[in-house]
Amino acid sequence: xxxxxxxxxxxxxxxxxxxxxxxxxxxxxxxxxxxxxxxxxxxxxxxxxxxxxxxxxxxxxxxxxxxxxxxxxxxxxxxxxxxxxxxxxxxxxxxxxxxxxxxxxxxxxxxxxxxxxxxxxxxxxxxxxxxxxxxxxxxxxxxxxxxxxxxxxxxxxxxxxxxxxxxxxxxxxxxxxxxxxxxxxxxxxxxxxxxxxxxx
Amino acid sequence: xxxxxxxxxxxxxxxxxxxxxxxxxxxxxxxxxxxxxxxxxxxxxxxxxxxxxxxxxxxxxxxxxxxxxxxxxxxxxxxxxxxxxxxxxxxxxxxxxxxxxxxxxxxxxxxxxxxxxxxxxxxxxxxxxxxxxxxxxxxxxxxxxxxxxxxxxxxxxxxxxxxxxxxxxxxxxxxxxxxxxxxxxxxxxxxxxxxxxxxxxxxxxxxxxxxxxxxxxxxxxxxxxxxxxxxxxxxxxxxxxxxxxxxxxxxxxxxxxxxxxxxxxxxxxxxxxxxxxxxxxxxxxxxxxxxxxx
Numbered sequence: 001x002x003x004x005x006x007x008x009x010x011x012x013x014x015x016x017x018x019x020x021x022x023x024x025x026x027x028x029x030x031x032x033x034x035x036x037x038x039x040x041x042x043x044x045x046x047x048x049x050x051x052x053x054x055x056x057x058x059x060x061x062x063x064x065x066x067x068x069x070x071x072x073x074x075x076x077x078x079x080x081x082x083x084x085x086x087x088x089x090x091x092x093x094x095x096x097x098x099x100x101x102x103x104x105x106x107x108x109x110x111x112x113x114x115x116x117x118x119x120x121x122x123x124x125x126x127x128x129x130x131x132x133x134x135x136x137x138x139x140x141x142x143x144x145x146x147x148x149x150x151x152x153x154x155x156x157x158x159x160x161x162x163x164x165x166x167x168x169x170x171x172x173x174x175x176x177x178x179x180x181x182x183x184x185x186x187x188x189x190x191x192x193x194x195x196x197x198x199x200x
Numbered sequence: 201x202x203x204x205x206x207x208x209x210x211x212x213x214x215x216x217x218x219x220x221x222x223x224x225x226x227x228x229x230x231x232x233x234x235x236x237x238x239x240x241x242x243x244x245x246x247x248x249x250x251x252x253x254x255x256x257x258x259x260x261x262x263x264x265x266x267x268x269x270x271x272x273x274x275x276x277x278x279x280x281x282x283x284x285x286x287x288x289x290x291x292x293x294x295x296x297x298x299x300x301x302x303x304x305x306x307x308x309x310x311x312x313x314x315x316x317x318x319x320x321x322x323x324x325x326x327x328x329x330x331x332x333x334x335x336x337x338x339x340x341x342x343x344x345x346x347x348x349x350x351x352x353x354x355x356x357x358x359x360x361x362x363x364x365x366x367x368x369x370x371x372x373x374x375x376x377x378x379x380x381x382x383x384x385x386x387x388x389x390x391x392x393x394x395x396x397x398x399x400x401x402x403x404x405x406x407x408x409x410x411x412x413x414x415x416x417x418x419x420x421x422x423x424x425x426x427x428x429x430x431x432x433x434x435x436x437x438x439x440x441x442x443x444x445x446x447x448x449x450x451x452x453x454x455x456x457x458x459x460x461x462x463x464x465x466x467x468x469x470x471x472x473x474x475x476x477x478x479x480x481x482x483x484x485x486x487x488x489x490x491x492x493x494x
Contacts, residue, residue: 047241
């Protein structure tokens with residue numbers, strides 16, 4: 001299993017460690033070539049504004065969309081979820097526009113309001129440590145989106161087919177249940193489409 | 201139960217900044233230029249370090265109005281500087297909702313013996329260091345992020361190189377030591393023993409470490425990354441250059457792709473002149489900001 005982590009900026013190391021600890025190969029994705037042969041792609045936490053600028057500059061936005069069209073699973077955490085979303089409150093244009101959710105940025109406040117808490121998530125388990133840092137939340141979801149967890153009346157974890165997104169940072173904890181869940185999504189991904197992704 | 205200001209939350213915030221550039225700005229307009237260039241955060245100041253040098257006198261926390269103006273202008277995190285040991289400046293910045301406080305040697309120290317007990321605050325802190333002892337003492341006080349000091353406001357990278365090399369060499373040494381050697385090493389470095397044990401276990405510092413103090417060109421920023429910095433602070437370098445927009449973008453790109461030398465050549469073309477630098481040997485000892493910190 002080859003899982004890529006978008007490595008333009010942010011919590012790349014933490015995701016790579018989790019992926020490796022689960023016995024998979026982790027690839028740092030910095031340019032187009034790194035996208036070939038992936039079974040899944042993680043979009044990490046960081047500054048979404050910064051990551052978007054770099055995605056544009058290195059022309060990665062469309063190749064990642066192409067990968068998505070091939071059905072390759074993608075997992076966005078915090079800023080990564082913002083990148084995946086189809087719509088962002090207060091912004092005319094979203095970024096990758098893949099996952100049918102509307103996101104509000106910094107919706108729990110500034111850094112002094114950042115917090116950690118334990119949450120329960122459908123299909124994953126209870127007492128999952130969730131670290132919220134200047135976190136976004138999912139305001140509303142499309143018809144095909146499964147809401148997996150809410151906190152304080154806000155959607156913080158959701159899945160739509162091949163996409164998984166959360167507004168907190170599982171990578172900052174030692175609990176790997178969410179990453180395991182994502183790797184299982186990547187395992188279910190059909191090898192026929194994988195062959196095609198090699199040609200990107 | 202919801203927990204605010206925990207070590208994970210405070211250190212985690214710095215983890216999200218890795219691989220990025222944090223830029224000094226003095227107003228909303230500069231903050232927007234920094235954000236548009238791809239900065240991961242801005243440091244709101246009244247004067248950049250090179251102007252602090254020129255102005256002389258006592259350098260203090262910025263006018264809260266400037267900090268507020270910058271906070272309102274951008275959606276990326278906003279940092280601000282408090283004087284070393286100035287409990288009230290730090291509490292004021294925290295109350296304003298600043299995302300990170302830099303307990304900074306760039307400002308005139310308020311306390312020449314003690315630093316802030318940063319573990320007591322909800323807001324996270326970044327502190328300067330020149331060696332592992334200083335780094336570990338700051339972490340011991342509760343700093344959630346470090347930056348090597350360099351020599352601020354000089355546009356000369358030599359001190360920044362010295363400091364990042366020293367910290368990383370000392371970390372490597374600790375990692376390679378036997379456990380029974382660490383207590384004496386703690387005594388030699390002036391570092392808390394428990395932190396050295398943690399560093400040995402992790403194989404690295406337990407917090408993010410950026411480089412600062414003298415970055416004036418995209419190649420300088422890439423050099424800091426090459427030497428093992430997690431990211432770069434650029435103070436006077438950007439807004440003292442001829443073309444701040446272009447300069448800021450180039451520094452961000454060089455930091456991300458610090459091993460792509462062709463790209464660095466490309467983005468370094470016709471940038472105009474960087475800030476005029478200062479030879480460190482011409483700086484009288486009492487004007488060296490790096491000596492501040494205990």
